[in-house]
Amino acid sequence: MVSHDEIGPEKILEVFDAKTGMHGFVVIDNTTLGPAKGGIRMTPTVSIDEVAKLARAMTYKCSLAGLPFGGGKSGIIANPKQMSPEQKGAVIAAFSKALKVVCPKVYVAAPDINTAEHEMKVFAEANGSLKSCTGKPSDMGGLPHELGSTGFGVHHATLMAVKHLKLDLKEMTFAVEGFGNVGVYAAKFLTEKGAKLVAVSDSKGVAYVPEGMDFMKLAEAKKEKGSVTAYPGAQVLDGKEIVGVEADILITAAVPDLITEANKDSIKAKIVVEGSNIPTTADIEEYLHQKGILVVPDFVANAGGVISSYVEYIGGTPERMFKMVEAKVVKNTAKVLKTAKKLKIKPRDAAMHVALERIKKRAEKKAAKA
Numbered sequence: 001m002v003s004h005d006e007i008g009p010e011k012i013l014e015v016f017d018a019k020t021g022m023h024g025f026v027v028i029d030n031t032t033l034g035p036a037k038g039g040i041r042m043t044p045t046v047s048i049d050e051v052a053k054l055a056r057a058m059t060y061k062c063s064l065a066g067l068p069f070g071g072g073k074s075g076i077i078a079n080p081k082q083m084s085p086e087q088k089g090a091v092i093a094a095f096s097k098a099l100k101v102v103c104p105k106v107y108v109a110a111p112d113i114n115t116a117e118h119e120m121k122v123f124a125e126a127n128g129s130l131k132s133c134t135g136k137p138s139d140m141g142g143l144p145h146e147l148g149s150t151g152f153g154v155h156h157a158t159l160m161a162v163k164h165l166k167l168d169l170k171e172m173t174f175a176v177e178g179f180g181n182v183g184v185y186a187a188k189f190l191t192e193k194g195a196k197l198v199a200v201s202d203s204k205g206v207a208y209v210p211e212g213m214d215f216m217k218l219a220e221a222k223k224e225k226g227s228v229t230a231y232p233g234a235q236v237l238d239g240k241e242i243v244g245v246e247a248d249i250l251i252t253a254a255v256p257d258l259i260t261e262a263n264k265d266s267i268k269a270k271i272v273v274e275g276s277n278i279p280t281t282a283d284i285e286e287y288l289h290q291k292g293i294l295v296v297p298d299f300v301a302n303a304g305g306v307i308s309s310y311v312e313y314i315g316g317t318p319e320r321m322f323k324m325v326e327a328k329v330v331k332n333t334a335k336v337l338k339t340a341k342k343l344k345i346k347p348r349d350a351a352m353h354v355a356l357e358r359i360k361k362r363a364e365k366k367a368a369k370a
Contacts, residue, residue: 002027002052007059007359008071009052010036011106015098020087022094026074028107029055032363035105036072037062037306039112039135040095040119042088046075057277058306061299063355064336066328067310072107074099080114092119096126109133110309117142134309143312143321145305151185151253152322153304153329154275157296158190158249160333161271164341165294167248170194173212175247175269177201178254179228182275182302184219186251191215195249200228201242207234208245243267252279259284267293274298282348289346297348300336303329 002009008029016023025048028036038058041051051073059071076095080088092115096103103109109123110133120135120142127133136142143149162169173196176183183200191197196212204227207213213231221230229236243250243259244266251273252258259267259280264287272288273296274280285295304325311321332354340350 002049007056007356009055011102012048012052013099013102014048015095017091017094017098020090020094022076022078022091022098024074024076024095024098025051026099026102026107027052027055027072028102029071029073030059030359031070031106032359032366033063033070034068035070036107037067037069037110037134037309038071038073038107039110040074040076040092040115040123041112042076042078042080042114044077044079046077048075051075057299059359060352060355061303061306063358064299064332064351065303065307065310066332066358067307069108069306069310073112074107074109088119089122092122093126096123096132100127103127104129104132108313111135117144131313134312136312141312141315143308143316143318145181145308147308147318147321148181148185148188149308149321149325150275150302150305151182151187152189153307153325154182154186154251154253154273154301155189155193156304156326156329157301157333158186158251158271158273159193160330160337161273161294161296162249164334164337165270167270172196172248173198173246174249174251175199175242175245176251176253177242177258177279178252178276179218179222180254183251183253186253186273186275187218188215198247199237199242199245201239201254202228203239205229205239206237206242206245207231208237209234210246249273252276255279257281259288264288269293272296273301275302277302285348286346294337295347296333297336297351300333300347300351301329303332 011028014025055073062069199208207228249271250269253275256278336351340347
């Protein structure tokens with residue numbers, strides 16, 4: 001059951017289409033700052049409760065990123081593995097047409113689980129507006145995430161955390177969990193800035209090299225052999241051991257629930273940067289905070305993706321995107337860490353405080369004009 005509070009949700013729409021069998025919904029959590037932004041998740045088990053939680057997370061993320069977007073999310077109950085490309089396209093088109101009542105004026109879609117560039121192309125065409133979604137192909141004005149926007153932002157969040165603790169990046173080691181789109185670019189940009197990459201993981205395990213890894217050799221090993229564990233001379237560990245490797249900084253960049261009650265005491269890092277979504281719980285973050293480990297929360301660290309989406313939404317270029325990701329992630333990470341220190345609270349609580357204050361101030365301005 002979706003709970004309501006002073007933030008939202010403002011609207012929940014459930015839609016059906018008999019011809020295609022489409023059954024979906026959109027949760028528009030809050031539009032105080034602008035149209036609700038959030039991806040389309042397509043799984044057999046997606047629920048309104050799940051989507052509502054994700055929509056709320058987008059409300060906080062967009063506010064914290066300083067974007068004129070609210071928070072939203074949508075879901076389509078379907079199993080893409082049991083559908084032909086034509087069937088999937090028809091379902092996406094039907095969903096888009098059903099959402100014309102709110103999209104793009106109140107809701108702006110994006111890719112999520114089992115939806116990508118092609119689905120956004122179909123969605124935009126069926127909706128009749130390029131502003132109905134982001135994540136479109138580049139020939140439709142899209143800015144693909146392959147440009148590395150999220151990982152680029154994660155690297156800047158890391159730089160600000162290091163600066164906040166008055167440490168020297170060039171004397172620090174770091175480990176990256178996951179070598180997909182986020183982890184690859186976070187590793188690339190941080191090594192270029194002089195940090196030493198000592199461990200990285202993927203689905204095959206962990207490559208651990210205490211003396212440091214060459215990023216280009218690592219990327220080559222992954223491309224040619226299919227795993228980071230093929231890095232020459234690397235000590236290969238079980239994938240779960242990435243959490244406890246000897247490194248000053250741990251960057252999460254793949255799976256949720258990585259840091260658990262079972263492994264939280266194995267962390268040796270001074271800084272944890274959450275490049276992935278929900279890599280641990282709020283309680284464990286509090287535990288790490290009490291131990292003196294600085295945790296940069298996910299919706300602060302990985303905001304590069306949604307900032308890139310905004311630049312696409314306004315018709316911007318990749319160059320403008322990188323400039324905006326850097327400016328906003330640097331500014332907001334610094335503000336969150338400064339607020340956390342001032343109020344003596346953990347960074348996630350500080351980030352929530354900053355995000356909610358922005359929404360409340362905007363709501364008050366709107367009320368005054370009404």
